[in-house]
Amino acid sequence: MSDGVKTVGTAGPPDDLPIRIAPLPREQWTDAAREVFAFWGEPDAWENGSRTNTQMVLANHPPLAMAFNHWGKHILIENSAPAWARELVTLRIAWHMHSHYEWHYHVGYALNLGMTLDQIAAIGVGPDAGSWSDLDAAVLRCVDELWENSRVTDATWATLSAQYDKRQLMDLVFTLGQYVMLGWGLAAFGVQIEEGVDPIGFDLKTGSGRLPGVRFKPGEVEDWADNQYES
Structure with a gap:
């Protein structure tokens, strides 16, 4: 994707959240x-x-x-589910929830795994984007089914359980729940993107117009904190 990133799906710009619980003075x-x-x-x-x-x-x-x-x-770190699948889950639920904060950071984590900007953009389209493997599509479909109906269909579960063991399946489902819970908290409390950070929108464009870059999780590299919050 050399000339910018296409806009996909229906997620609009992030909400202008009121600050209800401020950072501790x-x-x-x-x-x-x-x-x-x-x-x-x-x-x-x-x-x-x-x-x-x-x-x-x-x-x-x-x-x-x-x-x-x-x-x-x-x-985030000790999860037995494959990292690739976890980022599919997290970014898909962030898209559903319009959780700008979660989307911003996990785009960088997904890039660090080798996910392309085209693939991240396709997460906004969902499991029927046409470019996913059967397993990746099932991961995204699992998110959609739980989000919409609080159930996973037998067909989706069969595809997932053919590749993942019991612990991985449990971690995958609880990963979804974690980021729903966090998204609720971020929205209700009005947690803002950190000052000086170049925010990544749902269209994968940054505030400065630069392409999004790789980010590292805590402890992944020595200077992970500088990488996390640099503009």
């Missing part, structure tokens, strides 16, 4: 809040706070935040 930083900041291993987070608005908002409720972070670490 410094005068309220307790040790419990600092543990939230430092959970993912960002340099200097204990002293200076997290660079991610998600953690700074969650730090308003440290017991909830730490429980969520331990769960999120399993889903």
